Amino acid sequence: MRAFLGFVRKETLHLLRDRQTLAILLLFPVVQVLIFGFAVRTDVRDIAIAVVDPTPDVATQELRERIAASDRFHLASVASSTRDLDRQFREGSIRQALVLPTDVERRLGRGDSLQVQLITDGSDPNTGGIMQGYAGAVVDRWYRDAVPVRRALRIDTQARMRYNPTLESAHLFVPGLVAFVLTIVSALMTAISITREKETGTMEMLLVSPIRPVAIVAGKVIPYIVLGFVSVVLVLVASRTVFGVPLRGSLLLLLAESGLYIVTALALGIVISTKAPNQRTAMIAALAGLMMPTLLLSGFIFPIDSLPAPLQWLSHLVPARWFLTIVRGIMIKGAGLATLWQETLVLVAMTLFLLVKGSRGLAIRLG
Amino acid sequence: MRTVVFLVRKEFLQIFRDRTTVFQIFMIPVIQLLVLANAATFDVKRVKMLVVDEDRSTVSTGLVQRLQAGGQFDVVRYEASDADVDHALLDREVTAVLHIPRRFEERLVREGHGPVQLVLNAEEGATAGIVQSYANAILASYAAELSRTLPGLRGTSARVSPLDLRTQRWYNPTRNYKYWMVPALMVSLTTIIGLLLTAQNITRENELGTLEQLNVTPMTKIQFIAAKLIPFWILSMLIFTIGLAIGKLVFGIPMRGNLLLVYLAAGVYLIVVLGMGLGISTITRTQQQAMFVAFFVILIFLLMSGLFTPVDSMPDWAQTVAEANPVKHFVAIMRAVLMRGAGLETVGRPIAGLTVAGVAVLALAVLRYRKSVA
Numbered sequence: 001m002r003a004f005l006g007f008v009r010k011e012t013l014h015l016l017r018d019r020q021t022l023a024i025l026l027l028f029p030v031v032q033v034l035i036f037g038f039a040v041r042t043d044v045r046d047i048a049i050a051v052v053d054p055t056p057d058v059a060t061q062e063l064r065e066r067i068a069a070s071d072r073f074h075l076a077s078v079a080s081s082t083r084d085l086d087r088q089f090r091e092g093s094i095r096q097a098l099v100l101p102t103d104v105e106r107r108l109g110r111g112d113s114l115q116v117q118l119i120t121d122g123s124d125p126n127t128g129g130i131m132q133g134y135a136g137a138v139v140d141r142w143y144r145d146a147v148p149v150r151r152a153l154r155i156d157t158q159a160r161m162r163y164n165p166t167l168e169s170a171h172l173f174v175p176g177l178v179a180f181v182l183t184i185v186s187a188l189m190t191a192i193s194i195t196r197e198k199e200t201g202t203m204e205m206l207l208v209s210p211i212r213p214v215a216i217v218a219g220k221v222i223p224y225i226v227l228g229f230v231s232v233v234l235v236l237v238a239s240r241t242v243f244g245v246p247l248r249g250s251l252l253l254l255l256a257e258s259g260l261y262i263v264t265a266l267a268l269g270i271v272i273s274t275k276a277p278n279q280r281t282a283m284i285a286a287l288a289g290l291m292m293p294t295l296l297l298s299g300f301i302f303p304i305d306s307l308p309a310p311l312q313w314l315s316h317l318v319p320a321r322w323f324l325t326i327v328r329g330i331m332i333k334g335a336g337l338a339t340l341w342q343e344t345l346v347l348v349a350m351t352l353f354l355l356v357k358g359s360r361g362l363a364i365r366l367g
Numbered sequence: 368m369r370t371v372v373f374l375v376r377k378e379f380l381q382i383f384r385d386r387t388t389v390f391q392i393f394m395i396p397v398i399q400l401l402v403l404a405n406a407a408t409f410d411v412k413r414v415k416m417l418v419v420d421e422d423r424s425t426v427s428t429g430l431v432q433r434l435q436a437g438g439q440f441d442v443v444r445y446e447a448s449d450a451d452v453d454h455a456l457l458d459r460e461v462t463a464v465l466h467i468p469r470r471f472e473e474r475l476v477r478e479g480h481g482p483v484q485l486v487l488n489a490e491e492g493a494t495a496g497i498v499q500s501y502a503n504a505i506l507a508s509y510a511a512e513l514s515r516t517l518p519g520l521r522g523t524s525a526r527v528s529p530l531d532l533r534t535q536r537w538y539n540p541t542r543n544y545k546y547w548m549v550p551a552l553m554v555s556l557t558t559i560i561g562l563l564l565t566a567q568n569i570t571r572e573n574e575l576g577t578l579e580q581l582n583v584t585p586m587t588k589i590q591f592i593a594a595k596l597i598p599f600w601i602l603s604m605l606i607f608t609i610g611l612a613i614g615k616l617v618f619g620i621p622m623r624g625n626l627l628l629v630y631l632a633a634g635v636y637l638i639v640v641l642g643m644g645l646g647i648s649t650i651t652r653t654q655q656q657a658m659f660v661a662f663f664v665i666l667i668f669l670l671m672s673g674l675f676t677p678v679d680s681m682p683d684w685a686q687t688v689a690e691a692n693p694v695k696h697f698v699a700i701m702r703a704v705l706m707r708g709a710g711l712e713t714v715g716r717p718i719a720g721l722t723v724a725g726v727a728v729l730a731l732a733v734l735r736y737r738k739s740v741a
Binding site: 044 | 405406408412430458475481485495497510536540542544563653658671702710
């Protein structure tokens with residue numbers, strides 16, 4: 001036991017001595033929260049729109065003003081012909097164009113049909129659809145106000161965004177960030193630190209010492225468990241103080257689940273390190289095999305329901321997916337263990353499997 | 368010159384000797400591109416919906432039918448009251464709840480408009496917004512249909528809307544999300560591999576002690592940096608080419624612009640990225656440190672590049688910061704040239720900017736590199 005404690009101390013010293021890595025490890029969660037909260041937004045704002053208005057009059061003036069007044073659009077140009085549109089779209093200086101017919105006011109007065117063309121840069125189908133919806137709504141409202149006699153049925157939709165009424169992006173990303181940061185800190189760091197000993201030859205020295213291989217690995221991961229907890233707390237505190245992200249469920253449950261996930265991630269790191277001959281392999285495996293799936297197959301950025309069926313199935317194998325559901329449940333929805341027990345069980349099972357696999361791999365001596 | 372050629376050969380030998388790494392360098396981008404291109408989508412299909420229909424009229428039944436028929440909604444449950452709604456949302460059993468209140472049809476006929484309530488699980492923000500826009504579109508077209516067909520409508524002046532709004536979507540009329548994501552994913556994969564490999568390279572020599580051997584040779588700092596840069600530049604260009612080929616053959620992405628322009632941009636961009644990688648490896652001592660710094664840089668660059676979320680949506684200060692992000696410019700160039708067929712007059716300026724950045728980064732890497740041991 002004393003030998004083991006001494007070993008843990010050695011590992012902790014290793015970690016603390018490397019100020020640069022430590023600084024990044026601690027800075028990492030905070031910077032992430034700031035970037036996600038401030039800079040990564042999925043809402044569409046500030047759309048550059050061009051209006052082609054061959055015969056400007058009071059009615060079209062009103063429409064242009066409405067577009068300019070909306071904070072979703074900014075009026076990039078007003079032209080009398082469609083000549084320049086192609087070039088502007090290609091340059092990317094506009095993303096939408098509204099092409100009006102001639103004599104709008106007279107047509108409105110006579111009650112003639114009014115043909116308006118709305119061109120949208122649909123390169124990004126998602127944003128394209130949203131932009132089309134916004135512009136269509138502005139035109140529609142303008143038209144309805146301009147022709148008061150018309151009477152058509154309307155179904156008023158009153159939409160309620162449950163759990164996140166303002167669709168605040170920080171609220172959406174912070175839970176994912178907890179999962180992401182923990183995967184990086186725990187899995188990547190463990191994988192690298194174990195393979196490093198292999199590569200520099202010091203693993204051999206450790207293996208001939210009286211400490212058992214399992215104890216060596218345990219000693220190596222303990223400092224990272226602590227570091228993982230520190231990261232979670234940093235993310236929570238940063239997101240709370242800067243963005244006011246709620247924690248609706250129990251803090252204790254959240255920390256306990258985080259503890260579970262830290263062990264899962266560490267076990268993953270151990271498995272990678274038993275397979276990888278050197279740090280480069282370990283690093284690429286950890287980044288490609290963990291970072292990208294954690295970003296993209298966990299529901300962090302792209303919703304799981306949107307994935308094609310085989311990938312949805314694959315996403316079940318990504319531990320971050322389950323952890324993400326848990327963290328979102330606790331933080332955003334205020335759910336308790338009664339709702340989240342299934343996800344928790346899956347994580348426990350995964351962890352046990354990985355630990356067994358990792359320790360099996362360790363039993364084999366350096367070959 | 369001969370020195371550089373020898374050193375480049377040495378680097379290639381070192382890389383290709385390590386089979387695992389070679390496999391990783393080439394296979395991971397390929398696999399990732401194939402998998403991620405399918406994963407990176409905000410498309411929402413078959414949203415599970417719970418309907419609380421308190422009206423139980425012809426109109427309300429028709430409304431539910433229209434929602435079902437579009438294929439975007441899947442009504443999995445009907446309830447007579449709100450009692451169980453909370454639980455279904457909390458449990459993720461359904462994503463959306465449509466509540467049609469009593470007297471919906473009656474109000475529609477009498478007052479010309481009737482309210483419905485749509486409750487969405489906004490845990491995942493992007494989805495909620497899209498689901499809402501789907502639902503709105505369906506409801507609006509149903510309302511227009513009712514205006515024509517609903518019997519007993521008071522005041523027969525309800526005529527078909529004479530506003531004829533014709534919408535067009537350019538560049539991606541089939542709304543294929545992959546066309547949008549694949550060019551950008553290619554950028555991210557080459558960036559990750561290139562930056563990590565170069566960042567790790569010199570520190571590895573440092574850790575293994577072979578850097579000292581190189582330092583005692585008569586070669587200059589410029590030769591050293593060049594010899595480290597060239598092999599990875601060639602490798603990265605190769606990966607990029609494979610990516611383009613997959614994009615074309617597997618995903619059929621449009622290539623409307625000039626491919627030479629794409630390659631010119633890629634070549635210059637990679638000098639920036641690899642130069643940064645070398646820069647990182649001159650300021651760090653161990654591989655672990657180097658990887659961590661590289662990783663940190665990559666993540667910030669990728670997230671602020673407009674790859675996943677539009678740059679235009681970022682606050683002004685973040686957009687200004689993003690101007691200094693090479694990834695953002697290359698992603699924009701790729702999309703502009705491939706999708707919109709933009710030419711040199713559009714992408715010339717960002718390419719020139721990347722060139723300046725490349726020269727600066729390389730100069731910095733040469734200056735920072737010390738042949739002597741502290």
